[in-house]
Amino acid sequence: MTAATSGTELPPSARDRWAGMRRPPTLGAAAAFVALALWVAFFADATPAGSMAANPGNFVVTALDAVTFAGLLFVAGSGFTLIFGLMRTVNMAHGSLFLLAAYIAVRVQQAMVGRTRNIEPADVGLLDWLVPMIAGATVAAVLGLLIQQVFLQWNEGQELRQALITLAITVVLADQMLREFGGLAQRMVWPGAVTYFFSVFGERYAVSRLFMLGVAVLVGALLWLWLSRTRMGMVIRAGVDDRQMVRALGINIRLVFAVTFFVGSFLAGLGGVLGASFAGAAPGIDGSWLLNSLVVVIIGGMGSLKGAAAGSLLYGTVVAFSPAYLPSDYSYYAIIVTFALLAMVLAIRPYGLYGRPA
C-alpha cells in the first residue's frame, strides 16, 4: 500500500529536475502570449476583425464573444469536472445529456407556445424559456443519475470500463435522438425580454448573449456556495482530495455520489438548453460538446471548479479570437489552435492549470 501510494509523489531530486524542465515552456508560453497580444493590437490588418488599433469595435465584440462563450463552456464543463473530481468517472455521455436536454427543452417550449415552427422571440415570455430549461435539465439529470446507478456505481475505480460504457451509451443515445428528433437543427428561442441589441463602439451586440453569461455566472455562484458553504459541499471537496478518508469517516458516500452525478448531469442539461438557445441543437452537437467539456477540464485541471472557470475563459478566448484574428485565408484552420492551446498548457502543467495527478 505504501509503495503504491508513493507512486504519485516525486522524490525531491526528480521534482527539481521537472521544475527545471518546466521553466522553458513557461517562458515560451509567455513569449507567445505577448507576441499574440501585439499581433492582435497592431498587426492583424489582413484578418476578418482587423487590428485592435484600427478597429476597436471588433476587438470589443470579440472579447465579449469570448467571455459569453466561456460562460456556456463553464456551465457544461463544471458539471463534467464535478463528476470527475469526486468519482473519477469520466462521463463520456456528458455531451449526449447536453443534447438531450436541448431537444427536450425545444419540445417543451414548442408545447408551451403552442406552435412548432416560426416561433418569434416576442411570443416567448420569460417563463416559456425558464420552464423548458428546468424541464430539459431535469430530464438530463435524471437520465444521468440512472446511468450512474445502473452502469457505473458497481464498477467504480475501473476507469476504462466506465469510459467505454458511457461511450457506448453515447452511441445509443445519439442514434435514438436522431430517430426521435430528426437530423435537422432545432432552435430554442430566447425570451423576447432579452432579445434586443445594444451598440458598443458602433457595433451591434445581442443582449441575449450577455443574458447567457449572466445565467452562467449565477450557476457558478450557486455552485460555489453549495460547495463551500454546505456540509455536503464540504464532503464533496474532501472527496475530491482524499476519497479513501471520506469513506473511512463513515459518510454515506453512495448518496454523495448520486447527488453529485445528478447535479453534474443537471449542469450538462442546463448547458444544453443555453447552447440550444444560442446556437441550436442538431446531431453532432453531442460530440462537439463532449470535446468542449474535455478541453475545459484538461486545461483547467480535472476536478477543480476554479480550473473549470480558468479553462473556460482560456478556451473561450481562443475559440472567439482565432477565427477573428487569423489571416482571413487561414481562419478556417482555427480548430488547430485548440490543439496548440492544449499542447501549450500541458507542456507547462501536464495535469492542467489547477489539477494534480490522480
Place this chain on the structure above:
Amino acid sequence: MSARALLTRGNLAFALLMVVLFVIPTVASTFFINFVMTQTMILGMAAATIVFLAKYGGMTSLAQLLLFGVAGFMFGNAALEVGARGLNLGWGPWAAITFAIAVTTAVAFVLGAVAARTTGIYFLMLTLVYAVIGNFVFAQIVDISGPSGITSVPRPAFVGSPLSLYYVGVVLSAIVYLGFRVVGRTAFGLALQGVRDDPVRMASLGFNVPLHRTLAFTLAGFVAGLSGLLNVWWNGQIDPASISIGPTLILLIIAVIGGVSYFEGAWLGAFVYVLIFTYLRDLPLVDQIGITEARFNTVIGIIVLLIMVLSPEGAAGIAERIRRRLGGRTRTASSTSTSGPRSTDPDEKESEVHDDEPNRATEGAGAVPGSGSGALGGGLRGL
C-alpha cells in the same frame, strides 16, 4: 534459440493459424475473404496498436483511429492525380505510401510528445480530444479531405486484386503481431514496461520516461498508419465521418472484445466485430423486433454495453481464464488476481507493484524461461 525451444505450443498454434489463413481463400467464398477476412486483418492491426500501448505502456489511446485516418487521407491526397478533391499531388504509389506513413508517424510523434506526461484516465481523455479535434480538422479543412471525403483512391498494382490485398493484410498482420511481441523483449520494450509499472523509479534510474512513452506512441502510430493504408485501398475512399467518435469507439471495442492485454485479441476482436457487422442484419430475428439498418448504431452500442458489463476482459480473457483453470500450471495459477487488463483492474492502486508474469505467461513463446526479459524484469522488481 534451439529448434526445440521454438517448438512451443504458442509457436505451433501461430504457424498453424498462418497456414489456415493462407489456405482459406481456396475454400471460402470471395465475399467472405474480401469483406470479413480482409477487414479483420485491417482492423486487427489497428486494434493491435491499442493493445500494444495498453499492454506495454499502460496507455489507453483513443487516437489510433485518427492516425489510421491520417494515413488514408494522406495517401489519397498524394496518389490522386486530378479531380476536385484533395491536394491531387499525383505521386507514384511508393512515393505516396512513404509520404502517408511519414506524415502519420510525424503526427503520432507530436501527439505522443504532448500526451507523454499524462497517464491513466487523463491520457484517455487527451487522446479522445485528439480524435475529436482530428475529426473536425478533416471535416473543416476540405483542401486536404475533399468536401465529403476523398473518393476513387487508386490502389497500387501489388494489391490490384482483392485476394492480393488479403494476402498483404495477412503478411503485414503477422509481421505486426510478431514485431510487437519482439519489441516487448527489446531493451526499449522492457524499459517501457518499467515505465508502465513505476515511472518514478524508472526516472530515478535515469530513463527518460516521457521519451519512452512518446516513442511507443510513435511506433503505434506507424503501425496504425500501415493499417490505414490497407483500409483506404480496401475501401477506395475515406471521409471525415469514418474517423468520428463512433468508429473510434468501435476500434477500442475491437481491442476490448479481444481483451486489451492480448495481441491475439485484437484480431479476434476484429473478426467478431466484422462478423456481427456483416451478418447481424441477415438474422431473421433482427427484422422481427423492428431493428432496421438505420438503427444499426443502437444495436452495436447495446452489444458493446453488454460486453462491457459482462466481461471487460474480452474473449481472449475468457479463453485465458478457461485455459488456466484446465491447465492449472502453477506459475500462472498463482497470479490470477493480477490477470485482467491493467486499467480495468478494480484495485489498481493497491496492485501498483505489478509483476508482468501473467502477461508473459500468455505469450506462448515468452513462457520460455531464461529469456532476457525475465532477468531484467526480476531485477527491477527486486530493487
